[in-house]
Amino acid sequence: MKILITLFTAVSIFFSFGSYAKTIMLSTKGPGAGNPFWASVEAGAKDAAAEFGVDLIILSPPQESDVMAQVAQIEDQIAKGVDAIAIAPTDPNAVAPILEEAMAAGVPVVYIDTNGINEGVTFIGTNNINGAKLAADYICSQIPKGSDVAILQGMITQTTGQHRAEGSNKGLTECGMNIVAELPANWDTAKGMSVMEDIITGNPNIKAVFASNDNMGLGAIEALKNADMLDDVVVVGFDANPDAAASVAKGEMSATVAQFSYNMGYMGVENALKLANGETIPDNIDTGTVLVTKENAADFM
């Protein structure tokens, strides 16, 4: 049953714990139709919505850079009267004021995938420091101590990029690797390739590279192929997207780290509903990571 309610009735229902189906908004960074990661977040959210009897509204900006589109969508849905919001913030700082407004209007918020800056909001997603450490430990197990290694960073303005840079740096330093380059390639395949070309030129003895996401990792593989160096260099990505899983299966990429994006959607809706029902939830909910190598790559293709 779809009930259109004004803000005031939304607030009163929130306090009366009424028997109406709750409406939960899932705000992702990009349409699932264009991106397998968000598609699986949406699938998780839909399954949770079906299981808990929730009306689910899924909206996203046309691309991740269109921050104001996400702000407008949240604003519009608050006006319409949603009961809770699960959001992957495109820009945590820029969306903070509208989320503040949501909570002031009695609409609880949880972050999924990317942590934000609003105080007291639960983060449901990958612990990227641990995930990147997992990748670093794998690299350490594959090459001799003291080898030259490089890190391709994501957008270093985002917490995800910062955490993966931090976790990988920590892991590689701890096991005594010689980090010769830590450069941002902004999550982009083409940039990953050109940055890797530059790294190869300056460091011909490089033995491993950690790419903070698969796209950059696939770019790095192209650069290494062109330089005839792929056989000597371990490339580890992050995200385990289908292209990367295929590359791992082929033996080009050595490994990648899988996030459980399905869990983010599922647990996002589950926990947003708990908040809408007045329950409390922990501050941090880890959706987990797992290393993807040749053995289990087929599961991710």
Next chain:
Amino acid sequence: MEKKNNQSFFVKSIPFFEKYGILLLILIMVTVLQILQPDVFLSWRNVTNIFKQISWQSMLALGVFMVIVTAGIDLSVGSIVMISLMGLAIASKAGLPWYVVMLVSPAVGLLCGLFNGLGITLLKMPHPFIMTLGTLYIFRGVGNLISGGVPITGFGDEIRSIGNGKIRLEFLLGEGAKEYIPSSLILMIVIFFIFWVFLNHTRIGKWIFAIGGNPGAARAAGINVDRILVIVYTLCGFLTGIGGLILAGRTNSAYPNAGLQSELDAIAAVIIGGASFFGGRGTVLGVFAGVLIMGILRNGLNLMNVSVFWQQVLIGSIIIIAVYIDVLRRQFATRK
């Protein structure tokens, strides 16, 4: 006999539709959306949301409108939003008083616009497209250089008052009333009125239309075309800087992707609003209507949970349909 009357009514109605047809379109959109979303669309909260959402973009559109009237184009406004926002953020972090910080954004915008105007006229660029395409990259690059490419967050309430300020209506509607008017709406109305007066009732305003309609004739009439162009691009930058100030209030953050691709939204609003891409024709009211149409469309589709892919398709279609109607109207007018 009756037929003749009909025809004369039709002919008489042409100037009416030319002037107000776009308002009719808005009325139709509002009616349809109110029927589809009866409890929400015309609620106070939603209407103020629409105006809050369009306020910063309307500044860009107004600036780009003046540029398009001169038969030019400004592709750099999206980047000017970002660089003026970064300028404001840095001034704010440097601890300058709030009234100075608020001036920084329009000032940076104005300087960027001046740079565009001087570049186009002094370097004798073959088309403003090229100069402003260049500065589209330069301004965003400089913005990232001065900020280190990271978002800068947290401005004072005074600085945010333009983009986020609320004029509560408790004094009208009694204690406890939640209704308010966004201060960005007031600012938008004031600025649009000022520029309406400027473009329609001052000499420079008339010259701006003149050089767009027929630059050769304007030169022959003794108008200093280059100087007018510099003024127009500078004002466009200035207005964009005000847009940056509004955005600062809305997001409380200067972020690297601010204003990305918003130059295209601004151009779209101007074209939907009936301005000619070849210069010399268009109205300030039309620009406002163009911005409003895009705002209402996005808001309505968001309320109905329509995918953003459809929003892109619809906005693109409206641009083409709006211009095609204009083409038909002109064909009809020349045949008469």
